[in-house]
Amino acid sequence: MALDVTERYSKSLSPDGIRPTNAPDWIDEIDNPYLHGVFAPTTQAVSAEALEVEGELPKDLFGAYFRNGPNAVHKPKNRYHWFDGDGMISGIWFEDGQARFRNRWIDTEGLKMEAEAGESIWGGVLGPFDFSLPGGPLKDTANTDLVVYDGKLVALWYESGKPYAMNLKTLETEGIEDFHGNWKKLVSAHSKIDPATGDFVFFSYGDRPPYLEYGVVRPDGTVHQAEIDLPGPRRPHDIGMTPNYSILHDFPVFFSEELFKKTGKRIPLFHPDVPTRYGVIPRFGTNEDVKWFEAEPCYMLHVVNCWEEGDWVVMVGCRTKDPSLKPNKEDGKIAAMLSGLKLQANLYQWRFNMKTGEVKEGDIDQYNAEFPMVNASVTGFKNRFSYLQHIPYEIPATFHGLVKYDIQTGSYDECSYGPGVYGSEAPFCPRPDAKDEDDGYLVSFVTDTHDWQSSCLVFDAKNLADGPLAKVKLPTRLPAGFHTTWVPGDQIG
Numbered sequence: 288m289a290l291d292v293t294e295r296y297s298k299s300l301s302p303d304g305i306r307p308t309n310a311p312d313w314i315d316e317i318d319n320p321y322l323h324g325v326f327a328p329t330t331q332a333v334s335a336e337a338l339e340v341e342g343e344l345p346k347d348l349f350g351a352y353f354r355n356g357p358n359a360v361h362k363p364k365n366r367y368h369w370f371d372g373d374g375m376i377s378g379i380w381f382e383d384g385q386a387r388f389r390n391r392w393i394d395t396e397g398l399k400m401e402a403e404a405g406e407s408i409w410g411g412v413l414g415p416f417d418f419s420l421p422g423g424p425l426k427d428t429a430n431t432d433l434v435v436y437d438g439k440l441v442a443l444w445y446e447s448g449k450p451y452a453m454n455l456k457t458l459e460t461e462g463i464e465d466f467h468g469n470w471k472k473l474v475s476a477h478s479k480i481d482p483a484t485g486d487f488v489f490f491s492y493g494d495r496p497p498y499l500e501y502g503v504v505r506p507d508g509t510v511h512q513a514e515i516d517l518p519g520p521r522r523p524h525d526i527g528m529t530p531n532y533s534i535l536h537d538f539p540v541f542f543s544e545e546l547f548k549k550t551g552k553r554i555p556l557f558h559p560d561v562p563t564r565y566g567v568i569p570r571f572g573t574n575e576d577v578k579w580f581e582a583e584p585c586y587m588l589h590v591v592n593c594w595e596e597g598d599w600v601v602m603v604g605c606r607t608k609d610p611s612l613k614p615n616k617e618d619g620k621i622a623a624m625l626s627g628l629k630l631q632a633n634l635y636q637w638r639f640n641m642k643t644g645e646v647k648e649g650d651i652d653q654y655n656a657e658f659p660m661v662n663a664s665v666t667g668f669k670n671r672f673s674y675l676q677h678i679p680y681e682i683p684a685t686f687h688g689l690v691k692y693d694i695q696t697g698s699y700d701e702c703s704y705g706p707g708v709y710g711s712e713a714p715f716c717p718r719p720d721a722k723d724e725d726d727g728y729l730v731s732f733v734t735d736t737h738d739w740q741s742s743c744l745v746f747d748a749k750n751l752a753d754g755p756l757a758k759v760k761l762p763t764r765l766p767a768g769f770h771t772t773w774v775p776g777d778q779i780g
């Protein structure tokens with residue numbers, strides 16, 4: 288069949304027209320760029336030791352880089368959205384200048400049921416929706432984010448799902464994480480671990496009241512939980528965290544409850560006349576303790592970092608100034624997805640005065656960059672550096688280069704992955720006994736669409752513009768992915 292829409296976005300496909308290796312046959316029947324090119328799912332879950340290295344791996348790089356992302360197993364039941372794919376974790380472990388690799392699907396309840404049926408049971412976020420399916424109309428894929436809790440790698444889903452725990456050495460799914468039996472409800476992706484206290488600061492959102500839940504699981508498993516009043520169902524994607532506060536998000540991008548009740552349709556629209564609201568809540572606060580601040584209408588997927596400065600709480604993030612979905616009619620039924628995935632965002636700062644209620648906000652820089660990471664040890668504290676992906680507007684959701692921002696000055700260094708090579712979110716890996724915030728390494732999975740070779744690049748974070756120190760050849764092609772984490776070797780055991 289003709290893949291017209293896919294061809295229109297062909298810059299994300301192989302420039303030489305070579306089919307992605309190990310992709311399932313069924314993609315050839317579906318005109319959707321997020322099932323082709325650098326996004327094509329793989330059919331392979333592999334393990335490999337002593338990987339070939341170009342350059343030299345630093346001997347003090349000790350730990351593992353894990354990436355979550357969508358990797359559909361079965362042919363979609365209806366319109367496919369990039370966010371729908373079954374969660375797959377890819378991991379690379381470094382020790383003594385050597386590397387090993389493994390990738391595994393997250394063995395979710397939904398994937399098990401579909402494997403038994405031999406086909407898709409759930410449709411995707413573009414609908415139509417079947418509310419009679421177990422767990423609701425969407426399959427909980429756990430495909431979005433990763434945290435480490437209680438010695439396990441825990442995968443989280445952006446629609447608020449069951450947290451799936453995996454073994455840090457094998458990536459085998461160990462089951463649903465219930466936090467010592469004390470929290471069995473859903474949590475959203477971008478719930479966070481406080482690296483100083485080990486608190487798991489979580490939130491979840493839904494289409495029906497309570498529209499937002501917030502809470503903290505302490506390292507001993509005790510839970511604090513609060514239901515937060517919102518005017519209606521909202522789509523927060525992230526949360527801010529400082530030692531004393533969390534920052535909740537209420538963006539004016541939401542769907543009509545009336546339409547949802549009548550038709551089950553969840554079509555989020557930007558309401559440019561409605562302010563954004565940020566709710567600053569003490570870490571162990573309740574709904575009554577939330578101090579709401581109004582700011583310019585916008586949307587934001589990802590927070591860079593937050594901190595406290597006297598009476599002020601500061602948040603830096605990748606802000607989308609105009610989140611209106613302006614679909615290109617030629618793109619047919621997936622037009623809304625394609626316009627939404629342009630990920631137009633630039634670095635922005637908000638300041639909230641806890642005493643006077645004043646809000647200050649403004650751009651840090653205009654460059655289009657997303658998927659921010661910081662040195663985990665500065666989470667919640669005023670810091671300088673963030674590491675982001677350069678995402679050109681015209682090519683939705685492809686990561687073209689690694690950008691190191693000084694968020695205090697707005698200046699940046701960049702290293703391009705090269706023509707036809709696309710990268711992944713790049714976490715910071717501190718050197719042992721590091722003195723400076725940027726004393727360490729950055730790692731990124733990349734795929735070269737000329738020959739479909741995937742690799743892991745290792746950069747010196749202080750000298751990003753010099754290019755990678757080492758390129759580790761991976762044993763299988765990796766499709767583009769979502770979020771990542773770095774786990775120091777002493778936490779893996």
Ligand SMILES: [Fe+2]
Nearest residue numbers: 524588589770
């Ligand atoms: Fe995200």
